[in-house]
Amino acid sequence: MSDVSDQPDQPKKPFLYAVGCAAGIAGDVGKSITTAQKQQWDVGVVATPQALGFIDVEAIEARTGYPTRSAWRRPSDPRRKRYESRRSIAGDLLFALAADGHLSRASRRGGWTSNQHAWMLAPELPDIPAPLARSELVRHWLVPSGRAPSPI
Structure with missing residues (x-):
């Protein structure tokens, strides 16, 4: 709107x-x-x-009072530039749903050079206090490198 x-x-x-x-x-x-x-x-x-x-x-x-839009270009409409590409709304929608925590990317479809990914419903995350979440995140990244005390 x-x-x-x-x-x-x-x-x-x-x-x-x-x-x-x-x-x-x-x-x-x-x-x-x-x-x-x-x-x-x-x-x-x-x-x-x-x-x-x-x-x-x-x-x-x-x-x-407005023109009806369609995929077809009228002869009077300007041509698209060569460097312009057609975009699908699907990719933007998937990223928006992922940002809201509803979806997450799964494995690639195809080989390691593939740009296409499968999508799956995001797992439910536990509701934990922010300070505890920060400390667990720090432990998760620093314990393997030996720069933080090991968890009790």
Whole structure:
């Protein structure tokens, strides 16, 4: 969600992207637009190339005032630069879930040069006080090197 408005004198409205895929329900995106607009939201539509067959692009653009985005480039749109790459949201989502402690990386898929990893649910961590956790971490790293007293 982001705030979008071209008029500086009017308060900014929240913005909703309705995303449609190749299914019959994509044709009902108009209901989502109506509901959001009744709640004072600006709406834009993102459709997969296959969903374009289920929706009326011109009617949606007339209702929303925004172009319908899709993977296909219009002839008037600028071409992507050679150095730009296509990114998948999946990698960002996996890293976000890992940062929140829900997932962790497992072994590599393939040989040691592979960049692909399997993912697994993160194990439940015990809830211990921070000072005890710090001291255990220090022991874990320093005891093998002989620089800390061995655990009792």
